[in-house]
Amino acid sequence: MSKKVLIVGGVAGGASAAARLRRLDEHANIIMFEKGPHISFANCGLPYYIGGSIIERERLLVQTPQGMKDRFRIDVRTESEVIAVHPEQRTITVRSRELGIYEESYDELLLSPGARPVVPPLPGIDHPLIRTVRNVIDIDHIKQFSDANNNGQSIVIGGGFIGVEMAENLREAGMDVTLIESNEQILTPFDPEMSASIAQHMEQHGIQLVLKQRVEGFIDQPNAVGVQLSDGTVLSANLVILAIGVTPDTTFLQDSGIALSARGHIIVNEALETNQPHIHAVGDAIQLHTSEGHVMAIPLAGPANKQGRIAADRIAGLPAMYRGMQGTSILKIFQLTAASTGKNEKSLRQLGINYHSLIVHPGSHASYYPGASPIALKLLFTPEGKILGAQAVGYDGVDKRIDDIAIAMRFGGKVSDLAELELSYAPPYSSAKDPVNIAGYAADNVVAGRAELVTYDQLESIRRDDAQPVLLVDVRSTMEHENGHIPGSLSIPIDELREQLNELDHSKLILVYCQVGLRGYTASQILRQHGFQVRNLSGGYKTWRQAQFQPTPLPPFNDHHSAFTSDPQAEQANERQQRPADIVAATTSPSYSHSSPDPVSTTELDVCGLSCPGPLIQVKQSIDNLPAGHNLVVRATDPGFYEDIRAWCTMSGCSLLHLQHLPGGTIEAVIHKPAETLPEQEQYIADSSAPVHRASTMVVFSGDLDKAIASFIIANGAAASGRRVTMFFTFWGLNMIRKHQQPPVRKSVLGHMFGLMMPRGSRKLGMSRMHMLGIGPRLIRGVMGNRNIASLEDLIQSAAAQGVEMVACQMSMDVMGIQREELLDNVTIGGVGYYLGQADQASHNLFI
Numbered sequence: 135m136s137k138k139v140l141i142v143g144g145v146a147g148g149a150s151a152a153a154r155l156r157r158l159d160e161h162a163n164i165i166m167f168e169k170g171p172h173i174s175f176a177n178c179g180l181p182y183y184i185g186g187s188i189i190e191r192e193r194l195l196v197q198t199p200q201g202m203k204d205r206f207r208i209d210v211r212t213e214s215e216v217i218a219v220h221p222e223q224r225t226i227t228v229r230s231r232e233l234g235i236y237e238e239s240y241d242e243l244l245l246s247p248g249a250r251p252v253v254p255p256l257p258g259i260d261h262p263l264i265r266t267v268r269n270v271i272d273i274d275h276i277k278q279f280s281d282a283n284n285n286g287q288s289i290v291i292g293g294g295f296i297g298v299e300m301a302e303n304l305r306e307a308g309m310d311v312t313l314i315e316s317n318e319q320i321l322t323p324f325d326p327e328m329s330a331s332i333a334q335h336m337e338q339h340g341i342q343l344v345l346k347q348r349v350e351g352f353i354d355q356p357n358a359v360g361v362q363l364s365d366g367t368v369l370s371a372n373l374v375i376l377a378i379g380v381t382p383d384t385t386f387l388q389d390s391g392i393a394l395s396a397r398g399h400i401i402v403n404e405a406l407e408t409n410q411p412h413i414h415a416v417g418d419a420i421q422l423h424t425s426e427g428h429v430m431a432i433p434l435a436g437p438a439n440k441q442g443r444i445a446a447d448r449i450a451g452l453p454a455m456y457r458g459m460q461g462t463s464i465l466k467i468f469q470l471t472a473a474s475t476g477k478n479e480k481s482l483r484q485l486g487i488n489y490h491s492l493i494v495h496p497g498s499h500a501s502y503y504p505g506a507s508p509i510a511l512k513l514l515f516t517p518e519g520k521i522l523g524a525q526a527v528g529y530d531g532v533d534k535r536i537d538d539i540a541i542a543m544r545f546g547g548k549v550s551d552l553a554e555l556e557l558s559y560a561p562p563y564s565s566a567k568d569p570v571n572i573a574g575y576a577a578d579n580v581v582a583g584r585a586e587l588v589t590y591d592q593l594e595s596i597r598r599d600d601a602q603p604v605l606l607v608d609v610r611s612t613m614e615h616e617n618g619h620i621p622g623s624l625s626i627p628i629d630e631l632r633e634q635l636n637e638l639d640h641s642k643l644i645l646v647y648c649q650v651g652l653r654g655y656t657a658s659q660i661l662r663q664h665g666f667q668v669r670n671l672s673g674g675y676k677t678w679r680q681a682q683f684q685p686t687p688l689p690p691f692n693d694h695h696s697a698f699t700s701d702p703q704a705e706q707a708n709e710r711q712q713r714p715a716d717i718v719a720a721t722t723s724p725s726y727s728h729s730s731p732d733p734v735s736t737t738e739l740d741v742c743g744l745s746c747p748g749p750l751i752q753v754k755q756s757i758d759n760l761p762a763g764h765n766l767v768v769r770a771t772d773p774g775f776y777e778d779i780r781a782w783c784t785m786s787g788c789s790l791l792h793l794q795h796l797p798g799g800t801i802e803a804v805i806h807k808p809a810e811t812l813p814e815q816e817q818y819i820a821d822s823s824a825p826v827h828r829a830s831t832m833v834v835f836s837g838d839l840d841k842a843i844a845s846f847i848i849a850n851g852a853a854a855s856g857r858r859v860t861m862f863f864t865f866w867g868l869n870m871i872r873k874h875q876q877p878p879v880r881k882s883v884l885g886h887m888f889g890l891m892m893p894r895g896s897r898k899l900g901m902s903r904m905h906m907l908g909i910g911p912r913l914i915r916g917v918m919g920n921r922n923i924a925s926l927e928d929l930i931q932s933a934a935a936q937g938v939e940m941v942a943c944q945m946s947m948d949v950m951g952i953q954r955e956e957l958l959d960n961v962t963i964g965g966v967g968y969y970l971g972q973a974d975q976a977s978h979n980l981f982i
Contacts, residue, residue: 136161139449140226140240142216144173146435147417148246149197150442151449156206158450164208165238167228169215172270173199178435180273181296184280185303194270219243219390221410242412242449245387245400246442249380249418249433258352263359264374267296276375283372284308289361291349292377293320295465298332300375301341302467312342312369314349314361323463324472325479327493327590327673327681328512328525331773334683335470338776338795343685344369367688380433382419395421399431404455406445414448416441424458432461462540469529469799470773473536476523476543482514489514489522492576492587493673495650496569497743498531503561506743507771507799508650510677511535513573519548519581524573529771529799531569538570549577576655585655588645588669590678594954594963596645597622605642609657610649610675617750617781620647620678621964622944628653635664647671647678650745676774684960687935734806735764742771742800749775750782753805757788763809765791770801779803784858829858831973832980837866837893838902839911839926843918845982846929853936860976861933862969863961864943867982868950870896870926871940871958879953888951896926934960941969 139155139162141148152166166173174197182188199210211230218227225239251266253259265276280288286309290301293315301313313320313336319329320336320343333343344363353360353368360368382398393401393409399421406414418433420441437459447454464473482489491514497506509528515521524539526532542551552574559566567575579585588596597604606623608615615625626634628648638644644666648654654670661668671678739756741749749770756766768779776793783790783805792804830852834845845861852859863871874895893899901910918925924932934940941964942957954963973979 136163137449138163138239138241139165139244140238140242141166141244141246142226143246143248143417144168144210145175145177145246145248145417146438147248147442147445148244149174149202150439151244151246151416151446152202152208153206154443154446155449156208158446158452162450164206166202166208166210167214167216167226168210168212170269170271171212173197173202173210173212175270177269180267180270181299181303183273184277184300185306187303187306191270191274194273215386216247217386219245219387219392219413221391221413224412240412243414244445244449245392245408245413245415245419246417246438247383247386247419250383251376252379252381253376254378256349256351258354258359261352261354261359261374263372264352264376266376267300276373279373280304280307280309286310286372287358287370288312288373288375289314289369289371290375290377291361292375292379293317293322293343293345294377294379295321295463297375297377298336298467299465300377301336302339304373304375305339305341309373310342311340312344312371314344314347314363314369316346316348318346320345321465321472322480323461323474323478324525324527325491325512327677328472328510328527330683331510331527331680332467332470332472333685334680335467335773337685339468342688344688345685369688380418384419395431397431404457405448406441406456407448414445416445422456422458428458430459432459434459434461434463436462460540460543462536464533464536469795469797470527471529471532472525472527473532474523474525475536475540476521477514478523478525479514482522487516487522489516490577490580490587491515491589491672492573492580493651493677494569494573494576495673495676495745496567496572497565497745498528498569499563500561500565501743501745504740504742505530505562505771505798508745508773509535509569510673510680511569511573512673513539513549513552513577515549515577515581517581519550519577521547521549521552529773531564535569538568539573549574549581553578576651579655585658586669587672589672590681593620593645593671593678596643598953603639603642605639605644607638607644607646607657608648608675609646609653611751613750613754614649614675617778617785618675618679620675621962621968623647628657631657631660635661638666640665642667644668645671648674650674650676679774679777682962687931687960689935735761737764737766739766739768741775742769744770745772748772750778753779753782754786757786757805757807760807762807764807766805766807768803768805769796770803771799773799773801775801775803779805829860829972829976830978830980831860831862831969831976832982833969834861834863834867834870834982835865836902836982837869837899839896839899839914840902841982842867842870842896842899843914843926843929846926846933848980849933849938850929850936853933853938858976859933859936859938860941860969860972861938862941862943862964862972864946865950866892868942868946868952868957869893870899871930871942871961872952872956873958874898877953877955879955892950896930899926930958939972943969 141152152164176194176196179188179194199212202208202210213231215229216226217229225237228238229235251268284307288304288309288311290297290313301311305311319326320333321329337343348364350362350364355370358370358372359374360370362368384398395401400415400419402408402415402420404424406416408415417438421431423429441456444454444456460476462475493512495508495510498509499506507529509526512525514523521543526536552570557568608619608623608625609628611627644661646654646657651674658668658670741752749772753768760766789806791806794802796802849859849861869892872895940961942961944963944965
């Protein structure tokens, strides 16, 4: 007698199980129920239909009901929702559009209901311009709207995989895009420093990122919907995509007796069996409980397909078992690729697992073969060397490196195994030492005790630790140091280190860093073998700088105006709503020609495959040899070159005429070398279009409200006029850049005393005169509000948005017991040397 098998849900798990079961049992009576019209579609490909990568809608339909019937003789019933399961009777209740409500019996039941988008009960959530992304019908609605409004404003709520992919593809479709995420970072499966590089890449492609903001509700507007944020800002859009996560679609099982988790997942064992006999479950709706006591729930298509196959094997009588999932995933973000496997640092800390982490930046293939680009590869492992997880971000070769490590993890591999892996090599594809090997070498050195590392997030706490004095040493070249460095670091190029050993103090812990970690490792070995205590900064300056990235703030907001106009179609005329473009074009200097109006001569420089400082060194040499008034077109593949060349042009006085991302991860910059006969005030610098030395610096010593307002009015005015502005906050001036809420920090008794006596943040500042027991500050704020003058808090936000550099004096912080965590996020730490360097380039300096 043939076995009757019912499958609830199609797509990945259900459709895979149905096809596999038919191949194993030609005589089984297989019936599949799907509440939508499509049983098997490319749900992971839905966003790319919006962006135009997938042009034909039919390609999204992996299998049709008729195709399943013709090929596999499966009875497919679409638009048939299973609304109840009765394990005792071995029946289900179905609500069919065609047949109404009826009962269906089974011998074996496979549940694959999937997960549905989370839709929170917020005010205005039912607005017709708010959409979710789950199936082809959803994407049809979004596609129709984006095609009709390709110059409109869209908002994506949620920075997970679906949110990021939708943001990219809406941008590719021609819409302005703002992505809102309540966490401090997008893509939480990645650690913050890895996520930061993805976020910066998105911003460089014109996506406005809003982090650490919750959506409180939605407001109906003419031809638009307003999105109200937790700080009161209201953003307007023609289209809102809700992508804040998914939840198991298992409401119909609540009274079935099938065990569910607190979040509604169907609990299964390694045989994918539920607690009820003859009922299996697969896909996004399950929570796996292994025999070792591990609990896993990861909504990914790969595991769902494998689970469907294994469940079919079990139903057919084969002894297959599901050994769990490690969360291997990958996504595309414009030209960038990001992938991960295993656990990240946050999950390891939550589980109480002791671990080491490191980051390397090898090339995707041999640097001498065209097209090589760096990969940021992070490895997490136990002190004994067992691999716990890995993450990678880059333009090329990311997928196979994470796949290599995922395979090693699946078979219980250690970092020493990565070092010994024999991987395919030819110059177009890899290097003789593959990036996976390099990560294995570095990790093996840590496990064996041959190297000690410090990570970017440990750096400040170690430097503040009073138990041992610390010296931070930059072993890069002098040019690299001048182009950007960690504040407070001493520059000793690696090639001069041995000659300067006698200048270093053996009693201090020496922290060394280079650009990516390799020269730092060499320096640490030199110092260690000369008796110094030394640690190398993992990932080098490149990782440290990347971790400092903060999205461009939204325009200033007050109670009377939303951050975007209520009519997004008119938004292009609103100067406050300017977004970074795919191409950054600095305002160029006029054409100065003393002989003829012929076009400017251009020289090309290809530095693809070189990592920092290689591209900058080549640029400098080429500019030095370039005739005045000529242009240099540079193409590079080092991701850091995008920001490095901006800083270099500012420092050198050259004009950055053009900067853009090209396909394949190449960055193109056009640099103009000014005519030597031009007066200094007519030389232009990148980004600001401002003459060299059109800079302002000020020391903010006072913590009085009136002086704080004056400081930021001057700073905003100077920045608006094209000046580069640096504000150096020392002693009482530090109070105006403190956060309003006290973060959890460890302090000495004296530090706590200072903290209690000093005002916390700009809202608590007093007046220098006429304070009148606190009445004076309230009066001046009231007058400013009545006259529509921006508040001090708005002025601070505006200054940050205009690129005003706010620097806190490290010495003053130490004296007054102020920790870095207490300061606003966009404040950097520096010493008097850094300020004097900035002041030396300024045309005037103020002391307030």
